[in-house]
Amino acid sequence: MSQSHSYVIGVDYGTDSVRSIVVDASNGVEVASAVFLYSRWKQQLYCDAGINQFRQHPLDYLEGLEETIKRCLLQAGPGVAANVKAISVDTTGSTPVAVDESGTPLVFQPQFQNNPNAMFVLWKDHTSVQEAAEINRHAAAFDVNYLQYVGGIYSSEWFWAKLLHVLREDEAVRGAIYSWVEHCDWIPFVLTGGKRAADIRRGVCSAGHKSLWSEAWNGLPPNEFFASLDPLLDGFTSRLFDKVYTSAEPAGTISKEWADKLGLPEDVVIGVGAFDCHMGAVGGQIEPYYLSKVMGTSTCDMLVAPPEEVADTLVRGICGHVTGSIIPGMIGMEAGQSAFGDAYAWFKNVLAWPVQNLLAQSQLLDADTIKKLVDETTDKIIPELSRQAAQLPLEEGGEFALDWINGRRTPDANQLLEGAFGGLGMGSDAPRMFRALVEATCFGAKAIVDRFVEQGIPVKGLIGLGGVAKKSPFIMQMMADVMNMPIRIHRSEQTCALGAAMFAATAAGLFPKVEDAMQAMGQGFDAEYDPNEEAVPVYAKRYQQYKSFGAYIESETTQSQPSTLNSQTQLETAI
Template sequence: MVNQGHLFLGADFGTQGVRVGLADEKGSILEAKEIKYPIHYPKPGQAIQNSADWWRGFEEALGAVLGNITPTQKKAIRAISICATSSTIVPVDQEGTALDDAIMWMDIRAKEQARRINEINHEVLKYCGEAVSPEWLIPKLLWLKENKREIYDKASLIVEQIDLINYKLTDIWAASKVNAVCKWNYIEGIGFDDDYMEKIGLDDYKNKMIVNIVPMGKCVGYLKQELVQRYDLPDIPVIQGGIDAHIGMIGMGVVGPGKMAANMGTSFVQLIFTDQDVPVKGIWGPYKGAMVEGLTLLEAGQISAGSIIKWYQNIFNLNSPEAYKIMQEEVENVPIGADGLRALDFFQGNRTPYKDSYATGVITGLTLNHDRAHFHRAIMEAVSFGFKNIVKNFEDSGVPITKVIGTGGVTHDRTWMQILSDVTGKEFTINENTNYGTILGCTMLSAVGSGVYDSLFEAAENMVHEKETIQPNLENTKKYEKPFEEYLHLYQALKTV
């Protein structure tokens, strides 16, 4: 029986498509629809999308969700909130029309700009882990200024994916504090630093960036009347969301210190709250007050993860409906260590802990004894070693991790999840809505932002429910120690090549 109480809309604009979902007060996903959109790779290290595909996909997904509910349920909808990839940026005119392709989050064309920014060694960098990434908005903004000056000058604003969608929903330009603190060098209690912006070459940033920063969970504005009438919705607030992985953290119920939230899909993002401003080498942050007042966010990540498995499938033509089952059967027959085959998972560079955008993927140790299943196993182990390297980096810096809460497509791969647990020695919990962690996070923000729940803690208690926990096989953890050390050595040996 469908719950007839308060309902909440959420939308997740991911790398490969947009998902819209409707949840009730208990966190049950009542309806959901995903619409895919393409990615294009024009040059090595570059990834682009047509931003018009985002809105078309959203309208189709929203229409499908609302088409499956009753008029009474529509009236029960209290708010909508969205999350999106970051930093996926697009230059727009005064009407919000895109002037060029969107530069995706995984695009690292701004490596040179990021290098120059980091060499300045400005005090601002201590708030983001001592370095910016070429993935972030600021280096990409500088790249546009230097390489597409005509578009840069013509642009009224250069915005993130979430900003453009919120504008289309409300006619208000407002940036998420999550994105601004984590990717834009915005500092809690200070704002943007004019001296820093001038020194890096963006003295005109106030004319190109959104400077209206709205905290996560606060109201951006109300759904514009055109959309209210088209979809026969109430006058609902649009609640500020943020970066997809970060909002997924909320959807996993990680709203306080101790637990690691791991969003495991195309890329991996690992997030932890702490109640102290702990300096941790090799991570992004500390991001004070980025998401929850009084808590500091620490962020790590692996830029290539599930995307490498997709690459493997394409290379070996494993794209048929039954291919994944075949892959699982094959890889289970390959022993720990993949019979000496080693890989580095840096197919688009390393995000953390090395922050090396020049690093590349590696497969080494090949013999005539290896077949395609060894490649599959070596890739899964490499990503798992990268995960362990991040966990070790946190714990060596005094940040304890009691357990990992996982969400995303990889959580459906039982073999890979066990490898991750065995390699790290950590238990991994999967929630009931692991398919919809980001959607649930958005709907939780909608619930809090509309006043149905008083806090994220209350929302988490009512809307997040654990499903199962994967325990590590500690004997296997010991067996992985040597391959893990070889993984670490391989990067050090090849980083100057």
């Protein structure tokens, strides 16, 4: 490997694993990559799906960071480590943690070592549904609409709802917490050897989309807003932040401890962190008014537009409008679905139950053969379902579904909503139900595009990123047909990590702005799906059925949960 080249490292923290890549900054070529599965998360430690509690231990993050970077550098070969100029990270979000005054997560204190409330509260944790509803109801009483830049509805997936829930639930954590920090802000702090929580450089991405930070009110909402919501929050903003940074800026340089640990020079720049979908949009070469869809366990749909063209337009029911959250100087807008790949994984797990549970009782096979058979069978479920579902005739009737398996992120966040199937009969089988579920996820995506367009933000086309986009032609063709617009699939297997690498190169000064890094390092597109003219009108009619079914399920849910949901309905009406 040529020592004349400059290299950067992009680190992408996903829900199940962390992946790192080493990239040649001159052309974006990936020279090494490594993936680490979170060992504690794989065992579902500290989680309780029955109450939607999903927590992650910081050791999974730190062990993965060290192992993947070391493996990458070993794979890259001699001369590369000495020429690494910068590291940037992206993470899931909102995934915050309680820290002490030194910025250390409370779980590292002996008394909290097995306490889920002292760990990172994963984005998909919905234990704070009630707190989110209270925030929405509370915000309606203020002259200033502090929710206007987050789509008008605060979500249980976000920063303040999660903090309030933990403070209320856990007296011990409440007594020990100093600050509340997003995963994407904590990792750069660790890599730079930070010793004080007050010194953590918070990114505009997490601050604007999840924490209610806005230039319109010069920072976070005033203390009065939070203290009057719950006295437990009184004074908490003073321990957070009043300044934010774009991901094109450095958080600092690597500490000696981490430089020695990773085998890197001590002048490596550490960039300010951001959420995976935002950096993924950059890695996927986002363009103004093209919806960049990062499709994994959930979806994050990103759109950028020039401020002078957007003006005062705000899209109701999405996850925010934040200047600089994706590309510095441009408005970044975020939407998405709480379950996408997760919906397919749920269906796979339902079908796999007898294989996993009954085969284990078999007296005909040895344990090793049973394990291999279970692994082989479960691995084939989704590919075979996709193959058979693609062969089914497309008709206006038949099975249909709702994609709210993990609630609804956008449009109009409501995490109490549930998935459902309709139109089932004696002829309904697994491929037909799978097709209906895939169709529902595509319809959920269309509802997001419709909301952008209805609210005055055009969508010119789609960019597909992530595992589902790369692996499933069946789903991507249906997406094009349902949307009635082409979808381009980015060539890179790791667009989020590549986007982080682009930001690392910019933070290190190798490029004057991230658009230049994107142009030099972008890998282009390797597939495009165009709408099937015969399928488009059929899906248009079925989409109306999806909306009617959704409205019915939502009304029934609202009636069964009046105290929580009626406040949200009132807020939507007020907005």
